[in-house]
Structure formats: C-alpha cells, structure tokens
Amino acid sequence: MSDVEDIINGLLRLQDKILGDKPVDRWVKDRVVENIGNVASLRVFDEEGETEVTLKLDRDLRIRKTEDKPKHVITMHIDTFIDLLSGGLDFRQAYVNGLVDFEGENYHVHAMMWARAFERIRGWLIKRKLI
Amino acid sequence: MSRVIATVSGKGGTGKTTASVAMARALAERYKVGLFDIDISGANSHRLLNIVKSYDVIKGKDDMKIIPAVAEVDGRQIQFMSIALVSESYLGWKPGEYSDFVEQLFNSVKWDVDFLILDAPPGTHEELITALKYVDVAVLVVIPAQLAHLDARRTLELLSDLEVPVAGQYINFAYAVCPQCGTKIQLFDNIDGIEGIPVIERIPFVRGLPNLDVDKLLTAINNPIKVDMKRPSKVKRALLKMFLRRFGK
Numbered sequence: 001m002s003d004v005e006d007i008i009n010g011l012l013r014l015q016d017k018i019l020g021d022k023p024v025d026r027w028v029k030d031r032v033v034e035n036i037g038n039v040a041s042l043r044v045f046d047e048e049g050e051t052e053v054t055l056k057l058d059r060d061l062r063i064r065k066t067e068d069k070p071k072h073v074i075t076m077h078i079d080t081f082i083d084l085l086s087g088g089l090d091f092r093q094a095y096v097n098g099l100v101d102f103e104g105e106n107y108h109v110h111a112m113m114w115a116r117a118f119e120r121i122r123g124w125l126i127k128r129k130l131i
Numbered sequence: 132m133s134r135v136i137a138t139v140s141g142k143g144g145t146g147k148t149t150a151s152v153a154m155a156r157a158l159a160e161r162y163k164v165g166l167f168d169i170d171i172s173g174a175n176s177h178r179l180l181n182i183v184k185s186y187d188v189i190k191g192k193d194d195m196k197i198i199p200a201v202a203e204v205d206g207r208q209i210q211f212m213s214i215a216l217v218s219e220s221y222l223g224w225k226p227g228e229y230s231d232f233v234e235q236l237f238n239s240v241k242w243d244v245d246f247l248i249l250d251a252p253p254g255t256h257e258e259l260i261t262a263l264k265y266v267d268v269a270v271l272v273v274i275p276a277q278l279a280h281l282d283a284r285r286t287l288e289l290l291s292d293l294e295v296p297v298a299g300q301y302i303n304f305a306y307a308v309c310p311q312c313g314t315k316i317q318l319f320d321n322i323d324g325i326e327g328i329p330v331i332e333r334i335p336f337v338r339g340l341p342n343l344d345v346d347k348l349l350t351a352i353n354n355p356i357k358v359d360m361k362r363p364s365k366v367k368r369a370l371l372k373m374f375l376r377r378f379g380k
Contacts, residue, residue: 034190096214098223108232109195109239113188115217 004044004051004078007085012063025120031113032061040104041070046078072104087125091118133165133244136298136352137266139290140273141282143173143253146303149340150272151250152179152204157345159207162245165199167236168213169262170252171229172222177215179340180204186216197240204340212240230261237265253282255289263293268355270348271300271328276319283325288360296355298331300324301343305333329356 023029041054056066076084080099083089092115094100102111138151148170155166168176180202187198202211214222214232222229249266251259263269269290273283290297302324306315324330331351334341 031188031190034195090218092218093220096218096220096222096224098225098228101225106194106235106239108228108235109188109197112186112197112217113195116186116188 002051004081005053007081008042008053008055011085012065015063024124025117028117028120029061031117032057036061038072039066039068039070040072040074043073043075044078044081045075050075070104072102072107072110075101075103087122090122091115133242133247134267134352135247135249135265137249137251137259137262137269137295139251139259139269139271139286140279141253141255141284141286142274142279145253145272145274145279146301146334147253147272148176148179148250150270150301150303150334150343151248152176153340153343154270154348155209155248156204156207156340157343157348158246158248159204159209160345163210163243165210165212165242165244165247166202166250167211167240167247168215168250169233169258170250171214171232171258173252174213174215174219176250177202177211177213180209180211182211182216183208186212191239191241195239197236199240199242210242210244212236226257230257233258233261237262255285260289260293263289263295266295268298268352269295270298270331270351271325272303273300273324274304274319275302275317275322275324277322280322280325284360287325287328287358291358291360294357297328297358298348298351298355299329301331302333304336307336328358329354 036057036059039054039056041052043050043052054066054068054070055063056068057063076094076099080089080094084091084094089099091100095111095115102108104110136154138147138154140147151166155164158164166176168174181204182200182202184201186200188195189198190196197212199210199212200216202209249262251262271283271286273279287297304318307318308315318336329351331347332344334343
C-alpha cells in the first residue's frame, strides 16, 4: 500500500467528524447530502509514479473506495496533497494556481463548491487552533 | 430574460473595470443588475464593490448551480461573480481552462437580473471569445490615444466577425479639469474616439467611480449598431488579385 493510500484510509476513518450526527459545518453536510452517488478519483503523483484512488459517496453519507467510473478526476503532486492536508496550503489558492488539476463535467463549478467547503472547514480548524 | 452587455476595449488600462462597475451602478438605479468579472487572470472589480454575501453552490435540477454573490455599491445591490471570490492569487490554469470557466459559469450561475454586465479582459483571448457567444451587445471603452485605438480596432474586428452589435463607446480619461482654474486639460493624443462608433459619453479623469448617465446608456444599449469590419471574402480577394494581375502593373 502506498503512502497516499495509507493517508486516504486514515482520512476515511475520520469521516464521522465531518459527516456525523453533529457535523462541524451544516453547509458542508448539506452539500454532501446533495452529492450522494458521486464518484471521483484522486490521482496523486510524485517523481516515481502515481497512485489513483476512486471514491464514492454512498447513501449512508460514507465515502468508500469503489471501482465505479469517476465523474471527476482530481490530480495533484504529493507535495500539494501533503500541504493541503497539513493546512500549509489553502485549497482555494491551490485551485487558482493550477496546483490541483480537475477533469470532468462542470469541473469549475464543483471546484468552486469544494473551495467553499474547504474555506468553511479551514475556518473551523483555525478557530480551534488545529492548523 | 436578461440582456448581456460586454465591456470591451482591447487595450489594458482603459478603465473597463471602472466603467463596468459604474454602468452596473447606473443601471441598478432602475433594474436588477449582475456583474460577471471575466477578466479571469486580472479580476479586480470586487475591489470596487462591497461584497455583502459570498457566492453559494447548491444542487440544481441536473448538476450543481451557483448562486451569485451579493455586492453593494453606493447602497445599490448588484449580483456578482468573479474568480477573485475564491482567491486573489495568480491564475495558473492551462489553456482551455479559462474558456471552460466562462462557459461553465454561464450555464451554472443562477442570475436573477435584467442586465448582466461582463467585465472583459484586455486583448482577444479565449475567455472573451467564449463569452461573446452569450453577449447581446458590447460597449467599447477607449482612451483618446493612438495605441488604444489600434487595440480597440482589433476587438471591433472580433465583434464584427462574431456579429456582436456595439452600443457605442465611452471615451475614458477624455480630459481632466484643473482643480484650481477649471481649465480642461487634454491628457493624451489630440484625438477623440473610434470613428463610426457612437459616443455614449466622454468621461473625465476623476477619483473613484464616474457618474454615468443611465438614460444615455439605455439609449445606446437599445440602439446598437452592427459593426462591419469584415475582411474581403475569398471570392472578393480572388477577384481583387485577378484585377491587380491584369491592370495593376
């Protein structure tokens, strides 16, 4: 298992915090509910190759790995991925700077939705001095 | 059905953004107005507005839809969209992503307006060409300088080729008024606007937003002209070449 997969598995275990009965942000949970069934692939690459993980948002609001065809593909370098996760890089800036590459139908609209979601979650994390 | 007005000029620094916001403010006196900053890599119109509510993204019938931000200028509300609402950092997108942004937002933003003003980028880049297919009428912003006219003519050629009618031109920085003696001072070359394009107003150099006459703007929007700057067709060019071969020497 690659480091990227390892990190994603860790994130999947943290879902309750974001999507549980007491979500950190109602707006984010509402958007998640609206996107049930969506499938997206995350491609993270470094100098040696890339790791691709495809994730699906199921009816029970759990994100799980899937073999389904993705609606969107999000590609980024491992450094960008780590910087985003560690809070060193703001998703909104990564999006406009082209550090995160999107493919798929209406990808800018979805990216702008994720930008709003990251903005809100980042605000929550900063408020609690977690990043 | 809202009418889409593009503010264009060709050259940078002519005051398109200022004119766009001033037009939005003038029209907002009587109508519901939207402003979409399609100068994606140089988006700055938000800095002339007071953003009171950011954009939102919600589930639409088929896909996600964007509810535009709400901005205020001098107490008048304007619906607003710009990439700068996401980040003011530089744009590092690949070619094609700029036109995708314009195209996708045109189809996803739920504007509830009578007039939608597009603050266009300088030049004739992909985002402008993409946006022009949605445009009902263009408003030209020129400064009285030869270089600006050269760039404006390029834009007029594009409008002509895409058959976008032109409402007229604002001649920006047309003059300045000496604060001490009131004398009008010519700031650039001793020329006016682009010949053949109706002048909506000559705007003096002022601090802040100029006050535009909404009636003059509406008259121009309602009486656009068709700009014909088409180059000769292949047939005409062939006949011209034949003529020159026979009689030109």
